[in-house]
Amino acid sequence: MFEKIIFELLQGFGNTLALFAITLVLSLPLGLLMSFGTMSKFKPLSYLCKGIIWVIRGTPLMLQVLLVSFLPKYLFKVYNKDVAIFLGVSTNTLLFIFVAVAFVINYACYFSEIFRSGIQAISKGQYEAGKVLGLTKTQVFFKVVLMQVVKIIIPPMSNEIITLVKDTALAQILGVVDLLNAAQHAVNNYVILTPLLYAAIFYLIFNGILTLLFGRIEKKLSYYKV
Amino acid sequence: MAFLEVKNIYKSFGKTEVLKGVSFNLEKGEVLSVIGSSGNGKTTLLRCLNFLETPDSGEITVENRVIFPAQSQKNSKTANPLTFGMVFQNFNLFPQYSVIDNITLAMNVVGENKLKASGVKYLERKKAMRKIKEENRQAALGIIERVGLSEKINNYPCELSGGQQQRVAIARALALNPDILCFDEPTSALDPELTGEVLKVIKGLRDDNRTMIIVTHEMAFAKGVSDKVVFMADGVIEEIGTPSQIFEQPKSEKLKSFLSALKKEEEV
Ligand SMILES: Nc1ncnc2c1ncn2[C@@H]1O[C@H](COP(=O)(O)OP(=O)(O)OP(=O)(O)O)[C@@H](O)[C@H]1O
Ligand SMILES: [Mg+2]
Numbered sequence: 001m002f003e004k005i006i007f008e009l010l011q012g013f014g015n016t017l018a019l020f021a022i023t024l025v026l027s028l029p030l031g032l033l034m035s036f037g038t039m040s041k042f043k044p045l046s047y048l049c050k051g052i053i054w055v056i057r058g059t060p061l062m063l064q065v066l067l068v069s070f071l072p073k074y075l076f077k078v079y080n081k082d083v084a085i086f087l088g089v090s091t092n093t094l095l096f097i098f099v100a101v102a103f104v105i106n107y108a109c110y111f112s113e114i115f116r117s118g119i120q121a122i123s124k125g126q127y128e129a130g131k132v133l134g135l136t137k138t139q140v141f142f143k144v145v146l147m148q149v150v151k152i153i154i155p156p157m158s159n160e161i162i163t164l165v166k167d168t169a170l171a172q173i174l175g176v177v178d179l180l181n182a183a184q185h186a187v188n189n190y191v192i193l194t195p196l197l198y199a200a201i202f203y204l205i206f207n208g209i210l211t212l213l214f215g216r217i218e219k220k221l222s223y224y225k226v
Numbered sequence: 227m228a229f230l231e232v233k234n235i236y237k238s239f240g241k242t243e244v245l246k247g248v249s250f251n252l253e254k255g256e257v258l259s260v261i262g263s264s265g266n267g268k269t270t271l272l273r274c275l276n277f278l279e280t281p282d283s284g285e286i287t288v289e290n291r292v293i294f295p296a297q298s299q300k301n302s303k304t305a306n307p308l309t310f311g312m313v314f315q316n317f318n319l320f321p322q323y324s325v326i327d328n329i330t331l332a333m334n335v336v337g338e339n340k341l342k343a344s345g346v347k348y349l350e351r352k353k354a355m356r357k358i359k360e361e362n363r364q365a366a367l368g369i370i371e372r373v374g375l376s377e378k379i380n381n382y383p384c385e386l387s388g389g390q391q392q393r394v395a396i397a398r399a400l401a402l403n404p405d406i407l408c409f410d411e412p413t414s415a416l417d418p419e420l421t422g423e424v425l426k427v428i429k430g431l432r433d434d435n436r437t438m439i440i441v442t443h444e445m446a447f448a449k450g451v452s453d454k455v456v457f458m459a460d461g462v463i464e465e466i467g468t469p470s471q472i473f474e475q476p477k478s479e480k481l482k483s484f485l486s487a488l489k490k491e492e493e494v
Contacts, residue, residue, distance in 0.1 A: 129318035132276050132311065133332035133402065143331060147322045224321045225384040 012182025031111030311404030
């Protein structure tokens with residue numbers, strides 16, 4: 001029975017991991033773009049990005065996941081079943097996509113605020129020093145500013161990413177079988193509590209690895225002060 | 227025609243007029259000091275020369291080349307670094323790079339730009355770049371020696387004293403061999419006991435006939451290092467002359483009261 005439970009949990013963990021990875025890979029660049037948007041001198045763009053961030057950060061992620069799943073029906077009057085057929089994916093995959101879309105948008109907004117604070121923390125003098133040395137704006141950003149921003153944002157980033165690991169448990173409100181959902185099924189099926197304990201251990205190990213990783217990056221960058 | 231000619235520079239920020247028609251000339255190899263009380267536009271003038279601010283009007287020529295107003299948009303971006311260099315009050319070193327890398331960064335970018343412009347193919351460019359980097363490194367080591375920091379080439383800015391950081395900043399500006407090197411109060415962010423080492427380096431540059439413009443509050447230094455001194459007041463050049471003319475025979479009332487206020491300060 002133990003092996004069976006672990007196997008079921010691993011399957012759930014697969015979805016958890018996939019959601020985590022997809023969210024991270026897509027929301028980081030999107031967040032960077034959004035942070036440029038909020039800092040843009042073109043006011044309409046800046047206000048638009050700030051508005052989106054305000055709405056997304058001001059409402060529960062769970063609500064956003066639900067909203068995304070209802071959008072096809074209310075906007076285009078099509079059933080999710082038909083959307084799945086149209087996209088050539090299973091209904092389960094479609095639900096996973098809905099969750100991922102909501103997660104990517106949500107986390108892009110949080111990340112963009114972290115990027116913005118990091119970029120704005122760099123003194124004007126760094127840009128000016130680069131400019132008088134003949135570097136272009138792009139060269140100044142990539143050769144001078146970026147590494148300093150990375151150093152500044154590592155601590156808040158690691159916080160946010162660890163929160164993301166735990167937020168993946170929200171996927172189950174659309175019926176996606178993530179780690180926690182798999183554990184719940186096992187609890188019901190076998191009428192024992194230990195699957196929940198195992199799930200907790202999975203989360204802890206995952207976050208433990210991330211914490212170590214971020215600690216190592218922080219240490220690697222400790223040779224300079226911004 | 228003089229080496230550097232600055233004609234009628236005007237600059238306002240919103241409603242505050244900061245520069246109200248600044249004109250002066252400088253010959254090659256000359257050192258010009260700019261003095262004046264706080265808020266009179268000294269920094270703004272240097273920033274205009276370095277394209278960190280765009281003057282509202284006026285003209286700047288170096289060796290008969292008009293560098294402001296820019297001939298084209300492209301010109302305004304690329305012409306500047308080879309003409310003017312700038313040393314800031316608070317150094318502005320790049321914290322994530324070692325001393326040597328701070329100095330070679332821009333040198334390497336210049337080398338890379340030249341290579342790209344020459345149309346060499348990618349692989350050959352890689353190889354050529356390696357050679358250029360090594361040459362730049364050797365040149366940088368020579369410059370570091372001149373500012374007396376050979377022991378510190380692999381240290382990071384946060385491991386250096388203020389005086390050492392400012393000397394790295396000077397080396398970094400020198401590395402691009404600008405026609406005219408500008409200093410904005412290079413010692414005013416330093417503890418008094420560290421100013422000497424920086425001023426000594428600048429004096430050394432003067433002996434190499436480097437053309438320099440130095441904004442400073444160190445009057446003794448200005449007296450000793452300059453060929454010309456400019457006294458700025460209210461956004462214009464109130465008086466210009468040799469150090470002895472400015473410090474010993476001031477003509478304008480403003481300069482007289484500026485100098486006597488300084489004297490009083492020293493006595494206190
Ligand atoms: N970016 C800016 N925006 C608005 N006002 C500015 C700006 N830069 C400078 N000023 C104003 O221009 C005036 C001249 O400033 P500047 O820094 O050139 O003086 P300074 O002679 O260098 O003074 P100090 O001796 O204190 O360094 C000041 O009144 C200052 O407030
Ligand atoms: Mg100033």
